[in-house]
Amino acid sequence: MSARRRLGTRWRRRRPLRTRLAVAAAAAVALVAIGVCAAAFFVIRYKLYQQLDQNLAQSATLIAQQRHYDTEPGVVTGECRYLGAPACSQIVPADAADDPAEPYLLPVTGETRKVAARQTAPYYTSLTLHGKPTRMYTTSYGDGDAVQVALRADIAERGVSQAASLLSAVGGAGVLLSAVGGYWVSRTGLAPITRLTATAERIAATRDARHRIELPPEPPGRAGHQDEVTRLATTFNTMLAELEESVAARRRLVADASHELRTPLTALRTNAELLARADRLTDAQRERASGALGRQLREVTGLVNDLIELARDEEPQPLLEEVRLAPLTAHAVDAAREHWPAVPFALRVAPEAVDLSVPGVPARLSRLLTNLLDNAAKFSPAGAPVEVSLTAAALTVRDHGPGIAEEDLPYVFDRFYRAEKARALPGSGLGLAMARQIAHAHKAELTAERAPGGGAQFRLTLPAP
Structure with a gap:
C-alpha cells in the first residue's frame, strides 16, 4: 500500500463520520461549481474569439470583393494601431521575389507563402502588433496570392480577463457555500444517527432499555414513506x-x-x-x-x-430431525396411562395423520405432549377420559374437568401462573409455559380454550409443510 493511500486510510479512521460526510459533500459541490465555472470560462472565451474571427473572415471577404485579382501585393490598409479602427490588411504573393519594395505591416512567414500557393489551409494567428494584442487571419487570394487581415484583440482579451475574474469569484463563493452546505447536510442527515448514538450511550450508562429515539413526524400524505x-x-x-x-x-x-x-x-x-x-x-x-x-x-x-x-429460546439445530407424530403421541399417551392409572386416555389418529412428520427434536416434542397430558389428567375427575386427537393440521388434548375460567384464559401460559382452582394441586406452574415455548421453537402454535360441554381443550396447530 502506498504512503498516500495509508495516509488517506488513517485520516478516515481518525475523523468522525460527520466530518467525513461534510468533506465529501462539500468536495462534490465544490467540484461541480469549479467545473461549471471553468466550462463557462472556456465557452465565453471561445465565443469572444469566434466573433473576432468572424469579423476577420468578413473583412477578408470584403477585400476580395472590392479588389481585383491583379492588384499588386503590399499593404492595403494599415490602421491596426487604433482600437475599433478598420482591419489592417495586406496582400502577399506566393513567391518572395514578387514582394514589393515597401515593408509589410503584418508578419509574413513561410506558412503565409504556402497559403498563397494553396498548399495549406487558411489559419488564425494571435500576435502582438504595436505593443497591442492582435488577431490575424491568413487566407488565399486570387491566383497565387494570400490576404492577411488583422484586428486589435483588446476587447476580446479584456472580456476574457473580466470573465476569468468574475467566474473565479463565483467559483470561490461556490466553494464557500459548498462547505456550508456540506456541514448542513452532515448535521441534518446524521441527526437521527446522533440521537441513536446518544440513546445507546444512555442505555449503556443507565442499563435502562426504556429509552427511545425521537423520530421526526411523518409529513401528511406520506405515511409509511421513511428514509433510510x-x-x-x-x-x-x-x-x-x-x-x-x-x-x-x-x-x-x-x-x-x-x-x-x-x-x-x-x-x-x-x-x-x-x-x-x-x-x-x-x-x-x-x-x-x-x-x-x-x-x-x-x-x-x-x-x-x-x-x-x-431458559432455552431455540432448539439446537444439530438435533433436528423428521419426527413422526403418530408414534410419538401414542408413546406419550401410553406413558401417561402408567403415570395416571385412574384416568382413561382416548387416542384418535386421523388416517391422513398416520405418516405425518415434522422437523423437530423428539425429546422436546415428547416433553410438550407429556406436559399437556399431565395437565389434563391433573384436572380430570376420576373416570373422566382425556381425549387426544391428531389430524394433519393440529393435535388437541381435552379433559372433562372444571375447565378454565374466562379471566384465567389470557394467563394460562404465563410462567408460575396458577389459577385459583389449581393452587391446591401439585405443580410449579411451569408446565404449560414450557409447552408453549417448545411449540414456538418448532414453528407451531399452542392455544387454550374452554371445551364445549365443559373442560379445557389445548390445541397445537402444526406448521404448514
Whole structure:
C-alpha cells in the first residue's frame, strides 16, 4: 500500500463520520461549481474569439470583393494601431521575389507563402502588433496570392480577463457555500444517527432499555414513506422494545423463581436440621422427616430442571430431525396411562395423520405432549377420559374437568401462573409455559380454550409443510 493511500486510510479512521460526510459533500459541490465555472470560462472565451474571427473572415471577404485579382501585393490598409479602427490588411504573393519594395505591416512567414500557393489551409494567428494584442487571419487570394487581415484583440482579451475574474469569484463563493452546505447536510442527515448514538450511550450508562429515539413526524400524505436513516432509527426502537420486553421477562422469571424456590428450600432446611438431631427423634419421626426431605428434593430438582428448560429460546439445530407424530403421541399417551392409572386416555389418529412428520427434536416434542397430558389428567375427575386427537393440521388434548375460567384464559401460559382452582394441586406452574415455548421453537402454535360441554381443550396447530 502506498504512503498516500495509508495516509488517506488513517485520516478516515481518525475523523468522525460527520466530518467525513461534510468533506465529501462539500468536495462534490465544490467540484461541480469549479467545473461549471471553468466550462463557462472556456465557452465565453471561445465565443469572444469566434466573433473576432468572424469579423476577420468578413473583412477578408470584403477585400476580395472590392479588389481585383491583379492588384499588386503590399499593404492595403494599415490602421491596426487604433482600437475599433478598420482591419489592417495586406496582400502577399506566393513567391518572395514578387514582394514589393515597401515593408509589410503584418508578419509574413513561410506558412503565409504556402497559403498563397494553396498548399495549406487558411489559419488564425494571435500576435502582438504595436505593443497591442492582435488577431490575424491568413487566407488565399486570387491566383497565387494570400490576404492577411488583422484586428486589435483588446476587447476580446479584456472580456476574457473580466470573465476569468468574475467566474473565479463565483467559483470561490461556490466553494464557500459548498462547505456550508456540506456541514448542513452532515448535521441534518446524521441527526437521527446522533440521537441513536446518544440513546445507546444512555442505555449503556443507565442499563435502562426504556429509552427511545425521537423520530421526526411523518409529513401528511406520506405515511409509511421513511428514509433510510429514519428506518434505521425505527428498527433500533423496535429492537429496544424487544430488549426491554426480554429484560422484563428475565426479571420476572428470576423474581418468580426466587419466590417459588423460597418455600421448598425453607422446608428442605427445616427437615435437614431436624434430621441433624436424629438422636432425639423416634424411628417414626425420622422416617417421616426423611420421606419429606426426599419428596422436597424431587420437587426442587424438577423445578430447577423446568427453569433450565425455559431458559432455552431455540432448539439446537444439530438435533433436528423428521419426527413422526403418530408414534410419538401414542408413546406419550401410553406413558401417561402408567403415570395416571385412574384416568382413561382416548387416542384418535386421523388416517391422513398416520405418516405425518415434522422437523423437530423428539425429546422436546415428547416433553410438550407429556406436559399437556399431565395437565389434563391433573384436572380430570376420576373416570373422566382425556381425549387426544391428531389430524394433519393440529393435535388437541381435552379433559372433562372444571375447565378454565374466562379471566384465567389470557394467563394460562404465563410462567408460575396458577389459577385459583389449581393452587391446591401439585405443580410449579411451569408446565404449560414450557409447552408453549417448545411449540414456538418448532414453528407451531399452542392455544387454550374452554371445551364445549365443559373442560379445557389445548390445541397445537402444526406448521404448514
